[in-house]
Amino acid sequence: MKPSFVLRNTLRSVDHKGYPAYKGLRGTYQFSSYLLNIHHVQGDPFASPSSLSLFISGKDAGFPQELYDTPWRRTAFQDHLLRLFGKQLNRLSFQAKGSGKSGLLATSSCGQEILERSALQVNPKNGDITACFEAGFPARGRTIDARSLEKMLFDLVPKAAEASLFYKAVCQEDLIRDIHLSDDQQYIREQLPSLGLCAFVANGSILPRESGVSQKPMKDSVPFVSPETYQITLTPPHCGSITGMGIPKGITLIVGGGYHGKSTLLKALELGIYNHIAGDGREYVITDDTAVKLRAEDGRSIRRTDISLFINDLPNGKDTTSFSTEDASGSTSQAANTIEAIESGTSLFLIDEDTSATNFMIRDELMQRVVSRHQEPITPLIERIRYLYDSHGISSVLVAGSSGSFFHTADHIIQMENYRPKDITEAAKTAAKDFPAVSIPKEAPHFPDFVRCFSPNKRLLGDRRVKIKVFGKDSVSINKETIDLRYVEQLADSEQTASLGYAFLYAQLHIMNGKKTLGQVADEIMEQIRRHGLIFISGSSYPRTGLAMPRKQEILACINRYRKL
Template sequence: MKSQEVLKNMLARIDHRGYPAYKELQGMYDFGAYMLSIDHVQGDPFAAPSKVHIEVSGQKAGFPKEYYDTEDKRTAVQDFVLRLFAGEVQNYSFQAKGSGKSGLLSVSRCGQEILSRSACQMDNHTGSVTVRLEIGFPAHGRTIDAKALEKILFGYLPECVKKTLYFSAVPAKELQKAVHLAEDTASLRRQLKEKNLAAFVADGAVLPRQSGVSDRPMRDAFPFQSPKSLRVEMHLPHAGVITGMGIPKGVTLIVGGGYHGKSTLLRALEAGVYNHIAGDGREYTVTDDTAVKVRAEDGRSIHDVDISMFIRNLPNGKDTVHFVTQDASGSTSQAAGVTEAVEAQTKLLLIDEDTSATNFMIRDVLMQRVVHGSQEPIIPFIDRVRELYEKEGISTILVAGSCGSYFHKADLIIQMNRYEPVDITEYAKTQAKEFPLAQSENPAYKKSSHKRCPKASKRADDRVKIKTTGLDTICINKENIDVRYIEQLVDSEQLNALGYMLAYAQKHLFDGKKTLLQITDELYEKIHRDGIESICGLSYVPAGLALPRKQEFMAVVNRYRG
């Protein structure tokens, strides 16, 4: 541990030298109120910025123990502090001028969801706070501008720390509101199980988003109002009694005309596996936290997946118990998606007719008459949806705009009318009697006994290069993984984390003996025990990592062609 005076002297000594001299600054420095650690120095001003972290002891930070004694509350406090810190840092970014990334101060930019991030971590025992950021060390050309860096490290950063990382400095009422919201949301999730519900949408919730590129709530949107037949009360420790629509476990159909809010409701339920910040409009919209959105994905890679529950007797004789393809069709990809979701221990499938393969979802009476069942290898989802619930306890919420056959299978039918839900179960069931469903001749559902045990196809490299593109692609050592259709990934930092997690699993866990679920459980146990830094294989902790759910990790492994 070095003093801040030592750092100042080092900066004075290397001023106007060549850029590599910045490497001498690596180490930890005592700033009295906090510790500053320079973890990694960029190679030149045009390279990725330098990595820095700040540590404030629990005694000095002063956050009350009851604010971080559970994971939900601790994550909420971390998120709150990080947003404050990022807002302050933004005021100083590029105030120091120079070549390339000189003067850049970069911190994670949080969205509407509250995620566990490496950028801000609070120790669950001591309450110490660690914030990680990136700084572009200033230079002109490749000549060090140490005075500009001194201004950042001794002027800008101390101001940001002073205003955001101490309990005495943060807006107390707003922080308390965030902690209380975390407790209320945790209570809501417990009550889902107690009341046998798959999801809950509070009255007054704002579900529509501003636009396709903004996840903020739409202004002047219709507030959600639950139908009386589905209205339930939830008793929360801080918000008190709230009411809303409870969607029971089972098979639920969401219908309605175009642009009336069917897909908007489904998207809110997809996002309901995460907690949301106050003011998002979906704070009290919660979904079974194992829920998986399933869709068709033409062209995806499938490796050793048992899709025989849906597809059998392919004309080319291809094995559907150990199905492998590098270019899946819509129906085979969706069949694999459901099977993989079951493997990932989901208890709720979310499906939108618009993004599904029609032949996977339904075969109408006329088609069954013309094309005999013996000539059709696909067992449509409609013939399995009830079996999945009755034999596996897996519920389904399905959005349908054109297929009425699912009326026969549904326990609950909700019609969206101008963004307002109406329970039409009794009426729809009565009408469905006039259109009897053809009797299925398919074999009964049988749980797959197939166990997949991933094995690395080649020796994992010691040096791993990970690159991500938005929410679309993870690239590991030039091997791309298309994750566009894993629709419950909401933050690019989740992709960063998934890259490191997959690289670690490939090197240490893919032994051909453990199942994918066992590998996933072992990986998450290590992360929760030792921190996400334990699987990165770096000398420092990357700032831009957000922990995804187990279901998303398994989905990425399933799409990895390597």
């Protein structure tokens, strides 16, 4: 560690030299209230920006320990500080000018969801803060502009840090509000199992989003109001009593006309696995955090998955207890997605008719009469959904707008009308009596044992420079092999996609051995992250931005979509 004046002197000594001279700046420097770490220096002004971090001792930062003394409080606390730090950096970015990325100051950009991120970490034992950011070291052409970098590191960065990472400088009221919100969200989440619920949607929630490319709440939207039959009141520790719709465990069907809010409600439930920031409108939309959105996914690869719960006796004689394909159909892919979701430990399916394969979902009585059961290899979900709940405790929330086949099977039926839910269970059940119910097989089906063990890819083991590239939330490539994640719809941030890429590679290099099941592999990854943090699985030797916490469900989804598994 060196005093900050050494950094200043070094900067002045390399001014107007070739850009590679910046490499000599790497190291740790003591400023008045923090340590500045220069971890990685970009090769030229047009390359990816340099990686830096600030280390502030808990004593200097001054934040009371009760703000981060539980896991959910710490995540909310880190998120709050990161948003403040990012806002300050954005305000000061590019005040130093030059070629390429000269003058850039940036850290992770947070969305509506509150996620554990590598960009800002707080030590729960002593309150030490590590805040990571990126900086574009200034240049004129490819000649060092050290005076501009001196301005960034000795003027702009200190301003950003002092305004956002010290208790005396932040708005304490806003910070405490966010910590209390996390307490209330955690309280509701913990109450769901004991109340027999799989989700809760508070009255007054704003579910519609601003647009297809914005997750901000839509202005002038209809606030959510629970039907009386599903209305419950909870008493979180800070916000007082809160009333809303409790969705019971079991099979819940959401129906209604087009554009009345069915899919909007389901989408809110999908992302209710995460806590949301104050003002989002979905702060108190809380879903079982193991919930998985199921859909058809034409063209995905499947490796040794037991889909016999849904598909048997294929005409080509292919074994469906260990099924593999490079190009799954809609029904086959949704069957595999369902089995893999069960393997991941989910206790709630979220399904939208619009994105499902019809022949996987239903097979009505007339079709059963015309095409006999022994001629159809697919056993649709409607014939298994009750078994999955009664025998394995897996609830389902389904959105349907064109088929009433699930009326007979559903425990609860909710109609969305102008974004307002109505309980129509009794009326729908009465109407359904006039229509034949789908016949359900009486014999108990074979249930998968999930003993799938894979050896690591030898090419990855022998490659010391594996390249991971992230394409938003859509995909991640490992070397040149792309893992398509477009239809893993509960990913909320591209930084989660990056984490999935590193988690997959870590599993290949350190965990998968042909003996551990995929479930055990995912559990071990989660345990390593819990113990050592996201940076550990990335293999980075220094703290950095760019990673956000995924769930076990998404880790398994990523591994299962690797075509060379």
